[in-house]
Amino acid sequence: MANRRVATLKWKGSVGPRIEKIIEKLKYESGHCIAYLAGDMKYQVSHLSGREFVVDLAARTCSCRRWDLCGIPCPNAIACILRKGQDVALYVDDCYKKATYLKAYAPVISPLPGQDQWDKPSNETTRIDPPIYKKQTGRPKKKRAKDPSEEPLVTSHEGKKLKRWIYTKPYACRSCGQEGHTSKTCGKQQNQASTSQSTQGVTQSTNNKPTSTQTRKVGRGSGMVRGRAMGRGTCRERGMISSS
Structure with missing residues (x-):
């Protein structure tokens, strides 16, 4: 200047x-x-x-x-x-x-001496301390105060705010790597899958149910082979099995 x-x-x-x-x-x-x-x-x-x-x-x-x-x-x-x-x-x-x-450019900036020439305080009362911190009552706020002019991003027909999903791609399970569920529900998904497989097996066995003649030959045993060898049907069925 x-x-x-x-x-x-x-x-x-x-x-x-x-x-x-x-x-x-x-x-x-x-x-x-x-x-x-x-x-x-x-x-x-x-x-x-x-x-x-x-x-x-x-x-x-x-x-x-x-x-x-x-x-x-x-x-x-x-x-x-x-x-x-x-x-x-x-x-x-x-x-x-x-x-x-x-x-x-009329104002003059006054020159300053070196720091070693500064006046030292006579006592500690002249020291400037930071203000005393006082903890406020209540839980601290985590959300910022929005301006009245700001509008919600998405609202439903009832005027309620909807959730804003930030995922740009479907999330996957950390355990099995499949999409559609998380690691917390991974066991439930596997149980549902096994249940669906067993249900499909039952339907297939129902579709492949043997005829009446085959039922008479097999009997009411626990297994197919056991029913043929050790059937507990009527005497007529036993005679058919012995004759065979």
Whole structure:
């Protein structure tokens, strides 16, 4: 800030050297403009390209709006200022002026000595301790306070919030690796599978049930082979088995 302050004091004009270069370039472009006085510091400017512009030096505006945006007179405005015989720097915005720069860099940052030269506290009472922490009553909150403008992501037809699933693919069991269940329900799934297999076996055996003639030959034993050899049917069935 001190260097900027010293450099600003060396300015020769009322604006900085960078702004002076821009003004000189715009003066060269203003040679293609012809200004006609309309009255009350208002001019009509005709460009060599055939375009027409309206310049108001009192309001510091031009219909091309270049002067309004950057604060530096455009070539159309410079043509009017030169016809009036005034300095272009007078119509530059105040933010580019020397007085504004000096006011911006006027504050002085005071230098500081080394840490070894700092004043040491006489006692411990001057030490700044952190504030005393007091545990608040109740369970700490885990959810953030939502803004009233925030809306729920998904709601049902009854107005209740629905769960938001974050799984992008079906989860799999860690024990067997199959999808559709977890390791906690893995045993239940296997039991259901075995039950379904046994049910299918019963249905198949029911479909393959032997005829009445075969039943008479087999008897009511515990097994197929045992029924043939050691059947406990009627005498007629025993006679058939012995004769066979």
